[in-house]
Amino acid sequence: MTHKLLASGTLGSTASYIDIDVSSYSGYKHLELHTYALFPSTGVGGTKIYFNSDTASDTNYACCYTESNNGSIAGATIGGLYINYTPNHSSSNIPSATTYINNFNVSGVKKPVMSRFGASNMIGMYTGAWNDTSAITSIRLSSWTQSFAAGYSYSLYGLV
Amino acid sequence: MGIRSLKTASISTGAKRSKFWDQVATPDAYVHISTVTVGAGGQPTIDFGTIPTGYKHLEIRGVVRTDSGNSSDALILKLNGSKSVYTHYLYGNGAPSAGGVGSSTTVGNTINVAGGGRTSGVFSGVWIMVQDHESSNKYKTSMSFGGYYQVGTGGEQAIFDNTFSTTSPITTVSLYVQSTASATTYNFAQNSSLSLFGIKGQQ
Numbered sequence: 001m002t003h004k005l006l007a008s009g010t011l012g013s014t015a016s017y018i019d020i021d022v023s024s025y026s027g028y029k030h031l032e033l034h035t036y037a038l039f040p041s042t043g044v045g046g047t048k049i050y051f052n053s054d055t056a057s058d059t060n061y062a063c064c065y066t067e068s069n070n071g072s073i074a075g076a077t078i079g080g081l082y083i084n085y086t087p088n089h090s091s092s093n094i095p096s097a098t099t100y101i102n103n104f105n106v107s108g109v110k111k112p113v114m115s116r117f118g119a120s121n122m123i124g125m126y127t128g129a130w131n132d133t134s135a136i137t138s139i140r141l142s143s144w145t146q147s148f149a150a151g152y153s154y155s156l157y158g159l160v
Numbered sequence: 161m162g163i164r165s166l167k168t169a170s171i172s173t174g175a176k177r178s179k180f181w182d183q184v185a186t187p188d189a190y191v192h193i194s195t196v197t198v199g200a201g202g203q204p205t206i207d208f209g210t211i212p213t214g215y216k217h218l219e220i221r222g223v224v225r226t227d228s229g230n231s232s233d234a235l236i237l238k239l240n241g242s243k244s245v246y247t248h249y250l251y252g253n254g255a256p257s258a259g260g261v262g263s264s265t266t267v268g269n270t271i272n273v274a275g276g277g278r279t280s281g282v283f284s285g286v287w288i289m290v291q292d293h294e295s296s297n298k299y300k301t302s303m304s305f306g307g308y309y310q311v312g313t314g315g316e317q318a319i320f321d322n323t324f325s326t327t328s329p330i331t332t333v334s335l336y337v338q339s340t341a342s343a344t345t346y347n348f349a350q351n352s353s354l355s356l357f358g359i360k361g362q363q
Contacts, residue, residue, distance in 0.1 A: 002357065003190035029195065029355060030221050062311045066252025066259045073261075077254030077314055100305075102285045103223045108351045112223060112285035112308050114317070125252075127307025127317035133281050159221065159357070160192045 004028075008155040014040055014147045020156055023137040026105055028158030033099040035141065038149040039089045046085035046144040049099070049113065051136045063113070063128025069121050081128040082144070083115040095119040105135040188360075191215070195222075195355040202227045202347030207334040208356045216361025218290040218333065222354035223283040226337045228346040230275035232308075232316060233337050236268050237288060239300055239330045243268030244322035253316035269340060271306035271320050276349060284308035286354065293330040294363065300324040 006028070007020050022031065039045035054060055058080035066075045069087070084097035097117035103109055110133055115126040130136075141154065196206045211218070226233045236243050247269055252259035273284035286306045292298055301324070307317030333356060338345040 002188055002192045029353075060311065062315075063309055064252065064254030064307075064315050064317065066250065066317060073250075073252065073259040075252040075254050075256055075259040100221070100285055100287055102221050102287075103283075103353055106223075106351065106353070108281065109223055109283045110281040110311075112283055114285040114287065114305060114307055116305060125305070125307070125317050125319065127285065127309055127315055129282065129309040129311055129315070131311035159190075159355070 002160050004158050006156045006158045008153070010153040011148055011150050013150050016143050016147050018141040018148070018154065020139040020141070022104070022139060025158050028160055029103060030159040031101040031104050032157040032159065033083070033101065034155045035084055035097050035099070036153045037084050037095045038151045039146050040149045041146055042088065042090050044087055044145045045089040045095070047083050048080045048142045048144050049083050050140040050142055051111070051130050051132070052134060052138055054130070054132065055140050055142070060131040061128060063126050065124055065126045067122055067124025081113055081130065082126050083113070084117040086119045086122065088121070093120045101136065107135060108133050111136060191358045191360070193356045193358050195353065197353040198348045198350055200350050202349050204345065204347050205334050205336045206348060206352070206354050208332070210331055211333055211356070212358065213294065215294065215358030216292065216363065217359040218293050219357040219359060220286065220288040220354055221357070222286050222352070224273040224286050224337070224352045224354065225278070225283045225349040226273065226275050226346040227349045228275045228339070229277045230339065231277045232272045232340065233275045233346060234267055234269035234340045235271050235273045235286065236336055236338060237270040237302055237322065238334045238336070239290065239293070239324050240326055240328060240332055242324060242326065244270070244302070245325045246323040247320060249318050249320040251316070251318040254314060267340065268322070269320065270302060270322055271304040272316055272318055272340065273306065273337065274308040278308070278310050279313070282308055282310045283352070290330065295327070296329055297327055299327055300330060
């Protein structure tokens, strides 16, 4: 099957991160990750992504974004590799994202990561990279500013 | 009840249990057609050749880098041998003042990609979709999303929309890279790789 669900889950309680093992998916070339982000409190919330055992710091990750939440375009370059974000999470302002990790298990390529994200009051895109050419064998979705709430869900698809 | 087709979920096995439901097995709606990976020395085009028929949409995913000395270059999609005639894009590179929108009727840029002036190993992620490509009465369009980042230096990102001047069914797909500022063409760098997928739909 060309496009297959590899893993999915929904948090039953608050957590600071979610780990996904992709070491057994060497038969796939590209990954596509869908996230529906819930946070315990109102305010800023987001998700950063890490790979393999390189989870201790943001040193080897960075991204830039272009977003709009008021009709004008804003952008910035930031350390860490973000895939979704909201400046003011609430029950009616929930960020979701589709993230592309192409050629995730080839060597020689510092893995580019692209995300399209949005919430009820903003829309944007992230592109970033992991500064490492290793094949990706595991993914960590890490909460930023505040934890993930119960109900945070993800689905990971593999493409040959 | 006629049995039209079977799939394993419809079958109960066992000596005394045999149950068949009237189900239609759905073939894969998303099909890998071809992948081209660039070897040592690079190559000037990624050519998927004549594509099989029977798909509603096409999708291209992969990673791209050029062998130029530039920070970024233009990845250009050709359908039936021709590039697009109109481009519109939303672009950003992380600088608050640099983001914006634009359009072009000359370059035919499908998405900006990392040039060879970037540190070794920096590649762009690329996603391109061509909708309703087998139609014989619609001008063809593509949507693209892509970008790259060189950790410690910077990157860029964009979404592009391209319009092609043909209403004919698309039978060939190829891509090449050139300068964003001139007609100078380059090679795809080694390890660049693009996969072409076909998506089923009502024709």
